[in-house]
Amino acid sequence: MSLLALQDVCKRYSRTAGERTVLRDVTLQLEPGDLAVVWGLKGSGRSTLLRIAAGIEAPDSGSVRFEGRDLAQADEGLLGGGIGFPERGSRSAEGRGVLDHVMVGLLAHGVGPRAARTRALRALERVGAEQTASQRVAALEQDESVRVAIARALTLEPALLVIDEPTKGVDQLARDGVLALLRSLANDGIAVLASTSESTGLAGADRALALSEGELRGAPPAELATVLPLRRPRRAAG
Amino acid sequence: MGAGRVRKQQGNMQSPVNWALLGLVIERPSYAYELAHRFDRTYDGALSLSSTSHVYTALAALEERGLVEEVPGSSTGRQPKPRYRAPQGAVELYQQWLIGQLAEERRRQRLFAIELAALMGRPELARGVIDGYEQACLQEASDPLPSQDANSEEKVSQLADRLIDEENRLAVGAHLAWVQYLRRELQAIGEPASPRR
Numbered sequence: 001m002s003l004l005a006l007q008d009v010c011k012r013y014s015r016t017a018g019e020r021t022v023l024r025d026v027t028l029q030l031e032p033g034d035l036a037v038v039w040g041l042k043g044s045g046r047s048t049l050l051r052i053a054a055g056i057e058a059p060d061s062g063s064v065r066f067e068g069r070d071l072a073q074a075d076e077g078l079l080g081g082g083i084g085f086p087e088r089g090s091r092s093a094e095g096r097g098v099l100d101h102v103m104v105g106l107l108a109h110g111v112g113p114r115a116a117r118t119r120a121l122r123a124l125e126r127v128g129a130e131q132t133a134s135q136r137v138a139a140l141e142q143d144e145s146v147r148v149a150i151a152r153a154l155t156l157e158p159a160l161l162v163i164d165e166p167t168k169g170v171d172q173l174a175r176d177g178v179l180a181l182l183r184s185l186a187n188d189g190i191a192v193l194a195s196t197s198e199s200t201g202l203a204g205a206d207r208a209l210a211l212s213e214g215e216l217r218g219a220p221p222a223e224l225a226t227v228l229p230l231r232r233p234r235r236a237a238g
Numbered sequence: 239m240g241a242g243r244v245r246k247q248q249g250n251m252q253s254p255v256n257w258a259l260l261g262l263v264i265e266r267p268s269y270a271y272e273l274a275h276r277f278d279r280t281y282d283g284a285l286s287l288s289s290t291s292h293v294y295t296a297l298a299a300l301e302e303r304g305l306v307e308e309v310p311g312s313s314t315g316r317q318p319k320p321r322y323r324a325p326q327g328a329v330e331l332y333q334q335w336l337i338g339q340l341a342e343e344r345r346r347q348r349l350f351a352i353e354l355a356a357l358m359g360r361p362e363l364a365r366g367v368i369d370g371y372e373q374a375c376l377q378e379a380s381d382p383l384p385s386q387d388a389n390s391e392e393k394v395s396q397l398a399d400r401l402i403d404e405e406n407r408l409a410v411g412a413h414l415a416w417v418q419y420l421r422r423e424l425q426a427i428g429e430p431a432s433p434r435r
Contacts, residue, residue: 001363002244037380039379039414041378041418043413080420096375140418144368153427172404176383176384180383181385183383198411199375199379199407199408199414200404200407200408200411201408202376202379202380203379203380203381203382203403203407204380204381204382204383205380206380207380208376208379208380209376210372210375210376210417212417212418212420213425216375217369217372217373217376218373
C-alpha cells in the first residue's frame with residue numbers, strides 16, 4: 001500500500017467557452033521519503049493536482065488514497081494531520097509574529113502554549129529559519145516565508161507534505177537552499193509532492209514529472225536512459 | 239605581439255581541445271605537464287586528451303598561432319620546463335570564441351527541429367520522439383543539487399559546477415516549454431483543417 005495513491009484521477013472545469021479537462025486519468029503513487037516534483041506551464045493544472053492530492057479538492061472521477069484511506073470518504077480532512085499543505089503567510093497572518101504563526105496549528109490541536117512554543121521553535125530550527133522567530137510574517141524574505149510555512153506544517157508531524165510552487169519568487173541564490181530543504185525532509189522519510197513552473201525547481205527530485213494537456217508524464221524507462229539526447233557531462237569533483 | 243596578428247590566424251582553429259587548453263593557460267600560466275593534469279581535472283567527462291603528449295601538440299598549435307607564448311626565462315636550466323601564458327590578443331579571441339558557442343548550440347537545435355519536423359508525416363513516431371525528449375529533459379532537470387559547502391580552494395571549481403548546473407536547468411526549462419508547443423502543433427496537424435489558434 002502506497003502512502004499516497006492517485007488512481008485515474010480526472011478533473012474538469014466548466015467555462016463559458018465549454019468544458020476544460022485539466023487532469024486526465026492521472027495516476028501517481030508516493031512512498032515515504034519520495035520527493036516528486038510536478039512541472040507545468042501556467043494553467044496546466046498542477047495546482048489543481050496538488051489540491052486534489054492533499055484532499056482539499058475532490059476529483060470528478062478516480063480515487064485518492066492516503067495510507068489506504070479514500071480522501072473523499074474521510075469524515076475529517078487529513079490536512080493538519082497526516083498531510084501538511086504549507087502555504088506562505090496569508091494576508092491575515094502578515095501582522096503576526098513568526099513564532100505565533102508557526103504555533104497556531106498546535107494550539108488549535110489542543111497543545112499547551114509552552115509545549116507549542118518549544119515545538120514551533122524546533123520546527124523553525126529544522127527548516128533553518130530560527131532567526132526569523134521574532135520577526136513579523138510580513139517582513140520575511142520569500143525563501144524565509146517558504147521555510148516558515150514548512151515549519152508550521154512540520155509542527156504537526158505530517159507523513160506527506162504537499163507544497164505548491166515552493167521556489168516561486170524566491171531569489172535565485174536562495175532557491176537551491178529551499179530545494180535542499182525539501183530534499184532533506186524527504187531524506188528524513190517525509191514524502192514530498194511539490195509543483196513548479198520553472199525547470200530549476202526540479203533539481204534534486206527523485207521523480208520529475210510534467211503535466212501537460214491534463215496528462216502526467218514521468219521519468220524515462222530504464223532502457224531509454226542510456227540514449228538520452230540532452231545529458232551533458234558534469235565536471236568531476238576536485 | 240599584437241592582437242591583430244592573433245586574430246588573423248584564429249579562423250583556422252577548430253579543435254575544442256586547443257580552445258579548452260587556451261582557457262587553462264588564460265586562467266593561470268603553467269608548464270605542459272601541469273596543464274595536462276589541469277585539463278583532465280577541469281574538463282573531465284566533457285573533453286579528453288588522447289594522451290598526455292596530446293597537450294604538447296596542442297600547445298605547439300597554439301604557439302604557432304600566437305595564442306600562447308613561453309614565459310621569458312622559464313625554459314632555462316638543465317631540465318627546462320617552459321611555462322606558457324596567453325597574450326592579451328588571445329584572451330580577447332577566447333572571449334569571442336566562447337560567445338560564438340551560443341551560435342553553435344542554436345545550430346544544433348535548429349538541426350534537431352528540422353529532423354523532428356521531417357517526422358511530422360508520421361505522428362506516432364514524432365510523438366514517441368517528443369515523449370522521449372521530454373523525459374530526457376525531466377531527468378536532466380532533476381539532477382542532484384550542486385554542493386553549497388566548500389572551503390576556499392574548492393570554491394572556484396564548485397562555482398563552475400553551479401554555473402553549469404544553472405545553465406543546464408534553465409536550458410531544460412526552455413526545452414520543456416518547447417515540447418508543449420510541439421505537442422500542440424502536432425495535435426493541430428492531426429485535426430481537420432480550421433483556422434489555427
